[in-house]
Amino acid sequence: MLNVNLIDPIEFANGSMLQEGSVGLAQLDERIAQHEFLVPAETTLQYRLKGGVDKLQRPYLNLSLQGELTLMCQRCLTAMSLELDESVRIVLFSKEDVMDEAMDSDPELEGMLAEAELSVWSLLEDQIIMALPYAPRHDDCGNTDLERVNNDKPNPFAQLAKLKPNQ
Ligand SMILES: [Zn+2]
Numbered sequence: 734m735l736n737v738n739l740i741d742p743i744e745f746a747n748g749s750m751l752q753e754g755s756v757g758l759a760q761l762d763e764r765i766a767q768h769e770f771l772v773p774a775e776t777t778l779q780y781r782l783k784g785g786v787d788k789l790q791r792p793y794l795n796l797s798l799q800g801e802l803t804l805m806c807q808r809c810l811t812a813m814s815l816e817l818d819e820s821v822r823i824v825l826f827s828k829e830d831v832m833d834e835a836m837d838s839d840p841e842l843e844g845m846l847a848e849a850e851l852s853v854w855s856l857l858e859d860q861i862i863m864a865l866p867y868a869p870r871h872d873d874c875g876n877t878d879l880e881r882v883n884n885d886k887p888n889p890f891a892q893l894a895k896l897k898p899n900q
Pocket residue numbers: 806807808809810811870871873874
């Protein structure tokens with residue numbers, strides 16, 4: 734129970750239940766634990782999941798997630814950090830057509846079909862994946878040699894090397 738962290742989402746929402754705590758990224762599934770530019774080791778996020786019922790009598794889950802992620806800069810391949818502070822309301826539906834209709838009429842709405850069991854960890858995983866930048870990069874990699882290599886301009890050191898006689 735502790736490892737998969739299952740809830741009954743409808744019961745959780747209708748009972749205005751609350752679950753909060755922290756989760757290490759290394760505990761999550763391979764979408765996170767083996768993500769190409771996430772460095773999950775030793776990263777812990779705080780989360781809060783609160784159930785409720787909205788004014789249309791629809792059960793929902795409010796999820797918020799905070800923490801500092803360590804990512805690999807896709808330009809210089811060294812670590813960079815990303816402050817994560819996400820909140821989302823997920824409205825639970827029992828019928829797909831009702832959900833589709835609701836989501837069509839409200840583009841802001843996040844809907845989910847309610848199943849008997851829902852893994853809180855998979856909710857967190859989805860949220861983390863959605864929050865990740867497409868290609869994380871430092872604003873300034875702070876490594877001028879590397880930037881020079883990545884530039885289209887000729888690298889002055891490479892030019893210099895050509896002048897040296899072959900050894
Ligand atoms: Zn960088």
